[in-house]
Amino acid sequence: MADQGLEGSQPVDLQKHPSGIVPTLQNIVSTVNLDCKLDLKTIALQARNAEYNPKASFIYLLIREPKTTALIFASGKMVCTGAKSEQQSKLAARKYARIIQKLGFPAKFKDFKIQNIVGSCDVKFPIRLEGLAYSHGAFSSYEPELFPGLIYRMKQPKIVLLIFVSGKIVLTGAKAPVTTPIVDGGIFDGTTAPAMAMVARDGDVEHEGYRLVIFRAEAKRKWRRQGC
Structure with a gap:
């Protein structure tokens, strides 16, 4: 029925x-370990759609598809937010990892984990x-x-x-x-x-x-x- x-x-x-x-998914928050130390200033200068505040301990990276934002820390930890599904979140996180790899860092893709799911309904x-x-x-x-x-x-x-x-x-x-x-x-x-x-x-x-x-x-x- x-x-x-x-x-x-x-x-x-x-x-x-x-x-x-049926509630609608609004946001998926996931984390990934890139397993390497990162130079945030170098990433900010070379990557597209990057935002960096020297006073902060992380850098923002954005991609359009899937439309998401990543917070990347010098320790190699990454937080991905904005995806509408678990699959989108994982795909976006892999894209961010590839961006870091192309900038010359030995980034890996380890310990992917969904940390929070946000939904809504009326x-x-x-x-x-x-x-x-x-x-x-x-x-x-x-x-x-x-x-x-x-x-x-x-x-x-x-x-x-x-x-x-x-x-x-x-x-x-x-x-x-x-x-x-x-x-x-x-x-x-x-x-x-x-x-x-x-x-x-x-x-x-x-x-x-x-x-x-x-x-x-x-x-x-x-x-x-x-x-x-």
């Missing part, structure tokens, strides 16, 4: 995504943050005078969600191994953040191992009956 997802025009398989919502209805904080106080932090969103720390999968009254949700802190699908059936499988947001308006939610599973149509019917 498929339905129209809220995050785009592609149909959503409701068997895989009971909520009907459940398309207002969320009662006070109710969510009350019913899930062990996992929630809500201080509207300091930050407008509710911070929800899931145990499994171990991710942090920033939930806003507008219905917008940001997911961060995920670290998916290469063998784990990131969206379909994996960390962001549509039964975590969106379903958790629905708890704020609907009390009849099944909680299994910190994974909140709810069906969108049923939630809407109860929402109307309660007159909320």
